[in-house]
Amino acid sequence: MACYKIALNFEDGVTRFIDCKAGEKVLDAAFRNRINLPMDCSDGVCGTCKCRAESGAYDLGSDYIEDALSEDEAGEGLVLTCQMVPSSDCVLSVPTTSFACKTGQQSFAATVAGITPHNDAAIVLELDVDAAAQAPVFLPGQYVNIDVPGSGLTRSYSFSSAPGERRIGFLIKKIPGGVMSSWLARARTGDRLDITGPLGSFYLRNDERPLLMLAGGTGLAPFLSMLEVLARAGSQQKVHLIYGVTRDLDLVLVEELERYATRLPNFSFATVVADRASSHPRKGWVTEHMPADMPADGDFDVYLCGPPPMVDAVRRHFDETGVRPANFHYEKFTPNAVLKESA
Template sequence: MTFYTIALNFEDGVTRFVDCKQGEKVLDAAFRNKINLPMDCSDGVCGTCKCRAESGAYDLGSDFIEDALTEDEAAEGLVLTCQMVPSSDCVLAVPTTSLACKTGHQKFAATVAAVTPHHDAAIVLELEVDAAAAPAFLPGQYVNIDVPGSGQNRSYSFSSAPGDRRLGFLIKTIPDGVMSGWLAGAKPGDRLDLTGPLGSFYLRDVKRPLLFLAGGTGLAPFLSMLEVLARTGSEQVVHLIYGVTRDLDLVLVDEIAAYAARLPNFTFTTVVAEEASSHPRKGWVTQHMPAELLHGGDVDVYLCGPPPMVDAVRRHFDENGVKPASFHYEKFTSNAPAKEAA
């Protein structure tokens, strides 16, 4: 039997994945997985189950009335889950919280496989999970990792691709940081508890050129996205601008460069802010963003970095009258257990 994977993204940042049988309606698949999506009539009359399809192919049939879903709404990607029958994997934005749908965060365990420091700038953490426990996630999403013995957790984006048994994370080294301190003594086989996936920052359907803007360890989600693009054979134009504070903060550049061989239309630029740097491109990301990268607005922009960077890019777009076709961003702070995304 054919199954399609349906990602349900809730307003509180929780993502749950359900398997939908061929010919099965999404609402029925969710209920079968004990997730109570909003509904009332389940007959295509009330519109209570309306969600937004952000990717995937599906059929809505004709057994619903226009008061429940207009032609304009359907053209914009809105769907009735009581009528929607997928014909591929799909991503749905659900306009309510996971708690309201009687579901919530997923928890799983993993063991440390490797801890690799990169100067004093960052650490690459690799975790192993059993195949049966490997979490489904969308490229760009993150998890909360409990720091053993601290009673605290920290949020990190996956740098690995969905489906991999070995999970990768790029973690900023922080003097006296809770996670940095624990990683200094971590060894292979140590157990960690994780919660997720989480977040509304993830790669949507690729329909136009992409501009990726990464600040520091905000590079992590883009490594996941690039791996997915490479595996799917994407031929879309993609440019990454990777901005850091110091020369030593430029990590994993060889990994980025390797994608140029796998993605024919991928290019990247590195930028260092520190004035004393010997890097050929100094300054801020916004100073190295030529107009041609914006394709006259026909571009999807993804931005992950610290709050000042995110605010500067948003201000740059506003001051220059730039209106990308879509603009997805995620702010992070180095020691915060939560993120803000849009």
């Protein structure tokens, strides 16, 4: 019997995944998984269970009234979970908190499998999920909170690996004296880490139109996860990534992008170094190196992950040029806290 994976994204950033059987309504599947989605009637009359379908295929049937869900609302992707029967994996935005639905963040443990420094700029951390835990399921682009042993503190990092793998990866900015950087300097293979997540509203949606990806520094991490998912799906969509850094030494994992250029037929990328004294062929800001063939009518989606000044500069660029992307998803981060603002 077919079974579909439904991602429930709550207002507080928590994401929970449930399995929905063929012919089963999402509300029933949520209750079966002990998640109390909002509802009053469960008959398509009150509209209390209204959510937004971000992606996926489904049937709403006809057993609901106009007052509960209008034709215009349905056309905009709003659904009644008491009537929604998925026919594929789906992503739903739930207009309330995980706490209100009597659920919360998921936690799991992992052990260090590898620590690879890249110049003085970044560290690739690979972890093996404990055998007793399920391989983490997340949306490509999302992040987790990792407890830093002995510090009582957590740090947030986006997955650089694909969902569902037992070995997971992260690209971490190396910060002299930083809590995580200091721990990684003395960590050993087999050391245990406690992790909470997935979290965040920055993730890859359906690739229905050309994609422009803009990465700043270690903001490259979520795009590596997205590109892996696109490659495995055999995506034919046009994708261009601009990877901007401050110094030459900050350019890491470029060989990974080169590999994706061979696996994804319509993927291209450009690297940009802000340091004007660099010998790199492209210097300056990412906004100075936007693709010349970007559709003027805005028929493309933008994904942006970088420090706040970069995010603000890109938003100003689109405002000043009058270009309005069909969708603009962004994530701001600071060196010590990833995903403090998403849209």
